[in-house]
Amino acid sequence: MGCGLAYHLAHEGWTDVVLLEKAELTSGSTWHAAGQITHSTSSFGLGKCVDYNIGLYAGGLEAETGQVVTWHGCGSFRLAYTEDEMDWLRHTLSVGRALGFNIELVDREQVAALHPFYNLDGVIGALHTPDDGHVDPSNVTMAMATGARQLGVNIQRRCRAINITPNNSQSNNGEWVVETERGTIICEHVVNAGGTYARQMGEWSGLQLPMTSMTHHYFVTEPVPEFADLERELPVIRDDQKVSGYIRMEQKRGLIGIYEKANPNTVWEDHCPWEAENELFDPDYDRVMPWLEESLNRMPIFADLGI
Ligand SMILES: Cc1cc2nc3c(=O)[nH]c(=O)nc-3n(C[C@H](O)[C@H](O)[C@H](O)COP(=O)(O)OP(=O)(O)OC[C@H]3O[C@@H](n4cnc5c(N)ncnc54)[C@H](O)[C@@H]3O)c2cc1C
Incomplete structure (x- = not known):
């Protein structure tokens, strides 16, 4: 920031x-x-911001500064399992179209064509945003x-x-x-x-900002044999219902990020220690286990790999 x-x-x-x-x-x-950064947002303000930033990361910033930003333009899917989720995707689609984004609603077969390793059981549609990526x-x-x-x-x-x-x-x-x-x-x-x-x-200046710090886990697997010979990076999958998060490639490894829907964890409620830097909190596998297990069900090629 x-x-x-x-x-x-x-x-x-x-x-x-x-x-x-x-x-x-x-x-x-x-x-x-x-x-990760995605065009799949149902807010006009955030959408404009995201689109500008994707353009900056994918092109201008590196050229201007000579500093590599490591843009991975792999695209992404946001999955829906219910009609309510499809309604939300349609709304997001309308916002994206109004803002001129490259964005489309696709069926399960179209997801499978670009991401053959994801278990799409129960998926009834997805939002595809091909210009997304991560940096x-x-x-x-x-x-x-x-x-x-x-x-x-x-x-x-x-x-x-x-x-x-x-x-x-x-x-x-x-x-x-x-x-x-x-x-x-x-x-x-x-x-x-x-x-x-x-x-x-x-x-210090009398402001009371209503915020607190939450921990967030992502997991990186051992190298995935099925990724070894892939010539392109798979799209990021955002699966709110089953994973409560995102799954993508990290080089030739898998990356699973979970925003746990139960027992989310706050830290440093009273005071963030000034001396902290590059802080990592202890992993808490039990808290995220329901979604981690479901992630492995969705990406069976990760199931036997270490983290
Ligand atoms: C595991 C994880 C995964 C995430 N994945 C994503 C993702 O995929 N996509 C996404 O968009 N976001 C993601 N986020 C969120 C993202 O990291 C944060 O929103 C973002 O980094 C916040 O940036 P910031 O500059 O506001 O804060 P920070 O990066 O925390 O920067 C604040 C800086 O202020 C400095 N500072 C604080 N107090 C003082 C002081 N008094 N004087 C001087 N310096 C001070 C600190 O040292 C620090 O460097 C993720 C976060 C986590 C933890």
């Missing part, structure tokens, strides 16, 4: 920008993200940072903001005082891009 914002502000001509990072860029949530989130962040720096943005790593307050020394001038570990910055605008830390940073 921080690098993306700095990059885009600079492109809008706002080059007098300082980005503070308490550790290293990407060391919050971003380094570990699975990096290396760390590379994208570094590319945005490079682009921002090229336009004059000042990025300070290992420099934590420790307080943000209105500048009361000049009455009502709208400025802010940002205290950092290495000095104070007076500025006209502050953007809180602290990710999971955003709530406690908001409290």
Whole structure:
């Protein structure tokens, strides 16, 4: 978020920008993200944003900055098992069409033709968004940072903001005082891009941001023999009903991501520790097991592989 914002502000001509990072860029949530992005969204605002970003990742950003972003344009399917889910896909289709996306409703046979390994029992239709893909989130962040720096943005790593307050020394001038570990910055605008830390940073200036941190698991399998000779990457599958998440290739391995529908887990409810960086939480297989088992039922070629 921080690098993306700095990059885009600079492109809008706002080059007098300082980005503070308490550790290293990407060391919050971003380094570990699975990096998927899809046109299959039923929101006009988000849809426009997603379409712009796919274009940026698939082309312009790498060319502009010289930093590889590792775009995998494999496309994706969102599956439906019930008429209610089909209604939602039709709504998403109408939004996508209105926005000019490459998007279509397909039947089970069309999914099987592009993804022969997925068990489609019970599937009655799917939304196909062929221009989707996934990206290396760390590379994208570094590319945005490079682009921002090229336009004059000042990025300070290992420099934590420790307080943000209105500048009361000049009455009502709208400025802010940002205290950092290495000095104070007076500025006209502050953007809180602290990710999971955003709530406690908001409290400095009296804001109560209604957010909490959730853990999210994805699993990467051992190399999949059936993938060894594939000449193209399989589309990402989004299967809300059975997997409650996504399944895709990760190089020649399988990747299964689960948003568990029962007992979701919050962490750091009171306070995110400032010293945390590149944090990984202990796996909790029991919590996600119902969906993990169903994932292996849906992708039987993963069933005998280690994680
Ligand atoms: C396992 C997993 C898989 C995911 N998969 C996907 C996916 O496929 N697609 C998708 O779109 N999203 C995915 N996400 C979500 C995505 O990772 C996050 O939405 C995104 O990375 C958030 O970015 P951010 O910049 O807001 O936060 P962060 O990446 O956490 O960045 C916040 C930064 O602020 C810094 N910071 C905090 N406080 C201060 C301070 N006081 N001073 C200075 N610096 C500070 C932190 O060090 C950190 O680097 C996934 C997330 C996880 C955990």
